[in-house]
Amino acid sequence: MKAIIVMSASDNVGNAIEDIVKGDTVAYEVDGERRQFTALADIPFGFKAAVKDIALGGDIVKYKETVGRAAKPIRVGECVHIHNVEGKRGRGDLTEVQA
Amino acid sequence: MTFWGYVRPDGSVGIRNHTLIMANGRGAANLAALLTKLVAGAKCFVQPNENGRDAEDRKTIARTIVGLARNPNVGAVLIVGNKKNGGYPEFTYEAIVGEIEKSGKPLDTLFMADCGGFQQAVGLGMRKARTLARKASEVRREEVGLGRLSLAVKCGYSDATSGMSGNPVVGHLFDRVVEAGGTCLFSETTEVIGAEHIVAKRFTEEAERAKFLAAVERVEAEARATGEDIRTINPIPANIQAGLTTLEEKSLGAITKGGTKPIRGCLTYGEIPAGRGLYYMDSWMSSTALFLGFTAAGSVLNIFQVGGGWFTTDAMMPTANTGLVAPTLYMTGNPRTFEKAAEEMDFSSGTVITDREPIAAAGERLLGEVLGNASGRLTKGETMDVNDNLEVYLRGPGL
Known part of the structure; x- marks a missing residue:
């Protein structure tokens, strides 16, 4: 059993506080309730795992706030990082319409 | 809840007691750096060049010089320069030395124009900086509240x-x-x-x-x-x-x-x-x-x-x-x-x-x-x- 920390119940990601390997059972607690899922990828210490399914373009929520949007559909247990998330702010590479 | 700090004349509290040597104007920065090497425990700030900078950035440089000198961790200050005035308005004697003086801490100045040039300034500057360093060392730590x-x-x-x-x-x-x-x-x-x-x-x-x-x-x-x-x-x-x-x-x-x-x-x-x-x-x-x-x-x-x-x-x-x-x-x-x-x-x-x-x-x-x-x-x-x-x-x- 491996552990992640989910900062708030409305978050859809949590941070690994140990090195998680694909196939590990991962547990976390929100609002006093213990939940678990199976890791679909390696999630090293400090990296994020999805604790809810996130649709393409959906908000990534951490600290009850939006920290980016899904660049691909993301399933519970996947690693959430630059390969499947993009930022919304400071996007000099996009025109305003795209942003 | 308390700590032991250096209470300065303006009431601010430092936790260190440094002698600071700084140039007013980039043209005297090397003199400041040299004097710092010659005086035990002295600190030096070599400022970025103010020449060719807009007013906003010149103000930032001047504010940094004055602020560092006024920092409560500084027990005494020597400001060196080429001459008392003559540069951009942000670096006049009043704007720099005048502002630092308000802190009431031991302060001296050294201008190359007043002492016959760079090499003479080194000798006089050493004397001034060593005197300031001894003066700074007279202050004792006092117990003060966390709020300071x-x-x-x-x-x-x-x-x-x-x-x-x-x-x-x-x-x-x-x-x-x-x-x-x-x-x-x-x-x-x-x-x-x-x-x-x-x-x-x-x-x-x-x-x-x-x-x-x-x-x-x-x-x-x-x-x-x-x-x-x-x-x-x-x-x-x-x-x-x-x-x-x-x-x-x-x-x-x-x-x-x-x-x-x-x-x-x-x-x-x-x-x-x-x-x-x-x-x-x-x-x-x-x-x-x-x-x-x-x-x-x-x-x-x-x-x-x-x-x-x-x-x-x-x-x-x-x-x-x-x-x-x-x-x-x-x-x-x-x-x-x-x-x-x-x-x-x-x-x-x-x-x-x-x-x-x-x-x-x-x-x-x-x-x-x-x-x-x-x-x-x-x-x-x-x-x-x-x-x-x-x-x-x-x-x-x-x-």
Whole structure:
């Protein structure tokens, strides 16, 4: 059993506080309730795992706030990082319409 | 709750007692640097060149010089120059020496024009600086209340622990110091992008809130003007390789270092706050520039709260002594970073992760650490005689 920390119940990601390997059972607690899922990828210490399914373009929520949007559909247990998330702010590479 | 500090004539309290030698005008910087080598324990600030700089940047340089000299950790000051006046209006005798004089601390000046040139100035300057150093050494530490402390924080090499177990612990410390009547500064305008709505709510004055939001807007516009995704600039590669994904994520973890108290004002780089309490400083995040700006604003101890997940070995003091006269306290909320670099880190709150230590308990431990350093114990960085690169946050072009 491996552990992640989910900062708030409305978050859809949590941070690994140990090195998680694909196939590990991962547990976390929100609002006093213990939940678990199976890791679909390696999630090293400090990296994020999805604790809810996130649709393409959906908000990534951490600290009850939006920290980016899904660049691909993301399933519970996947690693959430630059390969499947993009930022919304400071996007000099996009025109305003795209942003 | 008390510490042992140096009470200055203006009532401010220092935790160190340095003699500072500085040039007024870049043309005398080499004289200042040379004199510093010749006087035991003296510190020197070599200013960036003010020539060909716009008024805004010249003001920033002048503010930095005056602020460093007025910092409570400075016991005595020698200002050297080519001549008393003659440069840009920001660097007149009145604007620099006149402002420093208001602190009431021992101060002397040395102008090459008045003593027959550079080599003669070296001899006279040595005499003056050595006299000042002895004068500064006469001051004794006194026991004063926590509310006399002025602190600042910057976070760096951020990773997931920064927002979980590092910055919130500093936030607790800040709340305690502010409650006691002290002054606390936090900053890093790029790294509030995505979290500015949370910080903005806490300003007590509408005009200060507007200044803050305008600063965030300006920096984001500068970021967009690069034509790049900000993510290729900030979060820096070390953040991304440690698991931080977007600037917004980094920002939301970063702002917790400012605690929860009302924010009294939005300062410009190196600006001395008008009163006590919690202040935001609009500045570039670089550790080579920001600690200097905090020190110019009166911080006597700068906290560098690092994540450090990116580092593989004990290479954990990426900048040393960039507060010049204000020590840097290195801490981490990452238990792995502390394990790798216990010799460099003054404090660890990685226990918030490993032992589920409450944030408040770790914050109280940090307060104890801070009071120890404030009372005279050296930080680990201070034990190294490293004079790191210092940069002043200048925004205009060189013309």
